[in-house]
Amino acid sequence: MVLPAPNLDDRRFQHLVDEAKRYVQQRCPEWTDHNVSDPGVTLIETFAHMVDQLVYRLNRVPDKNYIAFLDLLGVRLFPPAAAKAEVTFWLSAPQPETVALPRGTEVATARTDNAEAVVFATVDELPVPPCALERLVTRSAGGEHADRTKDLDAGKDVPCFQPAPVAGDVTLFGLSAAVPRCVVVLRLDSRVEGIGVDPRQPPLVWEAWDGQGWARCAADEDSTGGLNRPGEVVLHVPPGHTTSVIAGNRAGWLRCRVTEPEPGQPFYSESPTVRVAEAFTIGATTTVEHAETVTDVPLGESAGVPGQRFALARTPVLLDGAPIVVRVSTVDGWVDWTVVEHFGASGPDDRHVVLDATSGEVLFPPAVREADGRLRQYGAVPAKGAVVQVPRYRTGGGRAGNVARGAISVLRSSVPYVATVENREAAVGGVDGETVEEAKLRAPNQLRLQERAVTAEDYEQIARLAAPSAARVRCLPVDGEPGAARVLVVPEVVADRGDRLRFEQLAPAAEMLASIARRLDERRLLGTRLVVEPPDYQGVTVVARLVASTAANEVREAALDALYRYLNPLRGGPEGIGWQFGRPVQFGEVFAVLQQVPGVGLVEEVRLFPANPLTGERGGLVERVDVAANALVFSHQHQVVVTLAAGPS
Numbered sequence: 001m002v003l004p005a006p007n008l009d010d011r012r013f014q015h016l017v018d019e020a021k022r023y024v025q026q027r028c029p030e031w032t033d034h035n036v037s038d039p040g041v042t043l044i045e046t047f048a049h050m051v052d053q054l055v056y057r058l059n060r061v062p063d064k065n066y067i068a069f070l071d072l073l074g075v076r077l078f079p080p081a082a083a084k085a086e087v088t089f090w091l092s093a094p095q096p097e098t099v100a101l102p103r104g105t106e107v108a109t110a111r112t113d114n115a116e117a118v119v120f121a122t123v124d125e126l127p128v129p130p131c132a133l134e135r136l137v138t139r140s141a142g143g144e145h146a147d148r149t150k151d152l153d154a155g156k157d158v159p160c161f162q163p164a165p166v167a168g169d170v171t172l173f174g175l176s177a178a179v180p181r182c183v184v185v186l187r188l189d190s191r192v193e194g195i196g197v198d199p200r201q202p203p204l205v206w207e208a209w210d211g212q213g214w215a216r217c218a219a220d221e222d223s224t225g226g227l228n229r230p231g232e233v234v235l236h237v238p239p240g241h242t243t244s245v246i247a248g249n250r251a252g253w254l255r256c257r258v259t260e261p262e263p264g265q266p267f268y269s270e271s272p273t274v275r276v277a278e279a280f281t282i283g284a285t286t287t288v289e290h291a292e293t294v295t296d297v298p299l300g301e302s303a304g305v306p307g308q309r310f311a312l313a314r315t316p317v318l319l320d321g322a323p324i325v326v327r328v329s330t331v332d333g334w335v336d337w338t339v340v341e342h343f344g345a346s347g348p349d350d351r352h353v354v355l356d357a358t359s360g361e362v363l364f365p366p367a368v369r370e371a372d373g374r375l376r377q378y379g380a381v382p383a384k385g386a387v388v389q390v391p392r393y394r395t396g397g398g399r400a401g402n403v404a405r406g407a408i409s410v411l412r413s414s415v416p417y418v419a420t421v422e423n424r425e426a427a428v429g430g431v432d433g434e435t436v437e438e439a440k441l442r443a444p445n446q447l448r449l450q451e452r453a454v455t456a457e458d459y460e461q462i463a464r465l466a467a468p469s470a471a472r473v474r475c476l477p478v479d480g481e482p483g484a485a486r487v488l489v490v491p492e493v494v495a496d497r498g499d500r501l502r503f504e505q506l507a508p509a510a511e512m513l514a515s516i517a518r519r520l521d522e523r524r525l526l527g528t529r530l531v532v533e534p535p536d537y538q539g540v541t542v543v544a545r546l547v548a549s550t551a552a553n554e555v556r557e558a559a560l561d562a563l564y565r566y567l568n569p570l571r572g573g574p575e576g577i578g579w580q581f582g583r584p585v586q587f588g589e590v591f592a593v594l595q596q597v598p599g600v601g602l603v604e605e606v607r608l609f610p611a612n613p614l615t616g617e618r619g620g621l622v623e624r625v626d627v628a629a630n631a632l633v634f635s636h637q638h639q640v641v642v643t644l645a646a647g648p649s
Helices: 013-027 039-059 061-072 149-153 436-449 456-466 510-521 552-566 587-595
Strands: 084-091 099-101 106-109 119-122 126-128 133-139 145-147 170-175 182-189 204-209 214-216 218-222 231-236 243-246 249-258 276-289 291-301 309-311 325-330 333-340 352-356 361-363 367-369 375-377 387-396 408-411 418-423 470-477 484-491 529-533 536-548 600-611 631-635 639-644
Touching (some): 013 039, 084 119, 126 276, 133 149, 204 231, 436 456, 456 470, 456 510, 510 529, 536 552
Antiparallel strands (some): 084 276, 084 418, 106 119, 106 408, 133 170, 182 276, 204 214, 291 387, 309 361, 325 333, 325 387, 352 361, 367 375, 470 484
16 A cells, blocks of 8 residues: 655645635724725735645655655666667769768758757768679579679670579679678669569569678669569668678679569569679668767866766766766876766775766765774775766657658768668657656566566566667466566557558567566576567458548548557557557457547448468458457558448438
8 A cells, every 4th residue: 555645734725815814804803895806805815825835835845755765765767768760871873982971970850840850860980882793693492503794794694593493593693892781773684584473572582691691681672573674673781791702703792582482472484684784882771869979078076085976967868878987087097987876886996986867967986984983985086186077978869769761861961972861660769768757656666676577567577677668568478388488578669650550660679679688587586488579469450331421531541540540559459558468359349449430420341350460361251350368469451441421312
């Protein structure tokens, strides 16, 4: 049971006015006009208003004491976290020399009448090296290599695969240099088309050698239709791309591999050919974050006494990057002091400081007098007159940085030869700083945990502390394995439009899963096996026919928005806080959601279909879509047909 906070004075404005009038009747009976128009009553109400404000502030004293107790217990407000995104810098044209984008290059969203621009900065230097095609090698599914570079130089039509292509046939393109994180254009021409495939979904995959294996390349554009006609293939090369030796030639290798066709997918009946092939770099991709780096920040001079406090000018301080250090000058140069959580384990000679990331306060070790009169030192003390500074830290962050795909489009820094920028995926990871009210709710859970994970609630609470950017965390037992815990993590994502999520957005980052697993592994019981992974998703497709009085297109879009909003793993469900794990989808609730859409006069028909969000396959018509205990729903390609109601005859 929560202890009730005392109400030190429960009087309010009207109580004070009535009490003052009673005193007037006792002390001054000749004053008989107590109407609000009387000047004396006006003065009474004025003073009552001022006293009401004082009483309110007096009753806030217990809250202040509560915060002081939280501080004594070591409960500090969490600072914000910075959103990150992958941004592609597109060159105006291929360049003969390497284009270097320095660290801290700024990009931003477009400024509008209603919103300021959200600024991001690159976290690393980004070189954009040029490249050219030097080698063309084919390899059959059996592993036989053939160097076709001379045939290509001679203008011959080079078959890309075997005469009758099979899954595993490969065409390798050897670049003059490795181009990690770059965007490479392959320009291909031919007189013979690959026959039999659907140009919209050819059975091909593009890959790059990263030193240990073939990594998948994202293909932005393939105007060749799967090597089926002259055109260009725009490839985003993964970060680990490096040179290697294939068929006796060293190059930065890319390859096009034939894959097994999906059911119903057309396959090659003959091999496509290549007569002309060119390659060049047209851009590169790097990570940007919604934060600003501040360097060489002076804090002041040491007074040579324990417990000194210094404050950073710009707050809050972001802690989700490289560890922050504090430097103190000595006769031999600068010495780094390490930031620790507390001084409880610090010895007299340890160079430790404590940083309050929210307020930006830097606290040097104190000295505490023991019961026997001795002075115990909880860390070293900087010499008097020593200069204190922070060489580098980051500030900013917050949910404002979680912008949608394509929102980052403005290059704020001047970089030669860069024409445009874009983020191909939404920025994620931005979290606002913790408020005092949120800390009050967290404190009892934190005290109960005592840094150990026993119950499912313990696992969920520790996982949230390890990854504040996770939208939902759920701990469930592993079926058939006593003593095992499965922690399901759903990342916070931004939909490209309304609540219409793409399935690939719901995959949490490997860094997030590793951070949660590392924190839980330190606190789990011995013998407990831990699994940290994303949940399963049950796709649901709704097919509906509606009747509207006017504006059929607007009603259709509103109905689709309602379906994507309700059948949403993050913000769906009856309460709008995310679909409950294991909760089935009922026919009746979908009917009710559509009936409440503005402009819908009649819901003629609703059909429910289970779907596989990975393959896109749709099951048969059902009245209820069951969802497993470790799964959430996912809206998959809803279809709504709206007709106009017939007018009066």
